[in-house]
Amino acid sequence: MDESTFQEGMARLIRITNKNRQTNGANAVSPEAVGGYHICKMCNHVWKIRKSNPNPKSCPSCHSTIWNSALARKLRCYRCGHEWVTNIEHPTMCPHCKSRTYDSETLTVSCKRCGSRWEDDMNRTEVNCPKCGTISRDDIKIVPRANNPEPDDDRKPTGNPPPIGWTDVERLSEQPDDYSRLVYLNKIGFGPTEADILVRYMNEQKPVDIALELGIPLGVVFETIVPYIDAAGTEAH
Known part of the structure; x- marks a missing residue:
């Protein structure tokens, strides 16, 4: 032998x-x-x-x-293919590409041009929208399955978003994608709708469009984004 x-x-x-x-x-x-x-x-x-x-x-x-x-085991990132060894129970991100969705084989994504949604492995520089064809990754956004399962769900905003400070603004800017931003906002106390509002605003979507797409009052949108605007301006001045 x-x-x-x-x-x-x-x-x-x-x-x-x-x-x-x-x-x-x-x-x-x-x-x-x-x-x-x-x-x-x-x-x-x-x-x-x-x-x-x-x-x-x-x-x-x-x-x-x-x-x-x-806990020792080998992990592989579904986004970039990087493999590494760890004994951490739940690593927060891939050490190579910094993606926080490294352990999700596919992600629910939405086309910013037409609004279509589909499952994608998100490991290429270009993606295929069912309606628009081949588009850049900059033309899509990641939709968390748990927090935003369908566009027509009946989630209601709390109307009382938690306070947000400059540290939160800075950490949000460090997140690699929309999914990671939503996860972070959820951890600091934001509800699904408030988190969705803020991420849309960070993607330069107009408040009026956010209200129309989510079917909520415009006032709720402003109640959510104003504290973020104030916190972001605090450090700037």
């Missing part, structure tokens, strides 16, 4: 053992408890436990220091 076959066989044995124990209601055993071997979660390298070093700090093959972390 050559080394590669041994490595593959041991890795498979440990996975099957852990899976069977979990199925029977038992906790998965650590690699050290299966046949006296370690297994690296990053590269699947298997090596025998040494009495002189029973808890190695890194894998001798790939040198990963998180080789036995419970």
